[in-house]
Amino acid sequence: MQEASFIGFVKTILIILLIYFAVKIIFKWFGPQIMRYIFKKVGQRVSRNFQQQQQDFRKQHQQKEEFTIDRDPKKNKKSNKNVGEYIDYEEID
Incomplete structure (x- = not known):
């Protein structure tokens, strides 16, 4: 079993920091x-x-214009103006 040395750990940390700052500088410039x-x-x-x-x-x-069918306009429907009685509700306290 191999043991990690302190110098190897420091090298790894320095490489990571170097890459981080290099990428940061590159993105700042470019x-x-x-x-x-x-x-x-x-x-x-x-x-x-x-x-x-x-x-x-x-x-x-x-394509839709090619297949349209002209129809006679529909007759105007009479509107039903008798819609009902208006009821005024009052609040009870």
């Missing part, structure tokens, strides 16, 4: 460019999906 690139790609994807949906809607709308 973070805005990375985020700009990501937002640009997301914007393109959203735009492409929106255009695809518009094309699909137009195709469906054109």
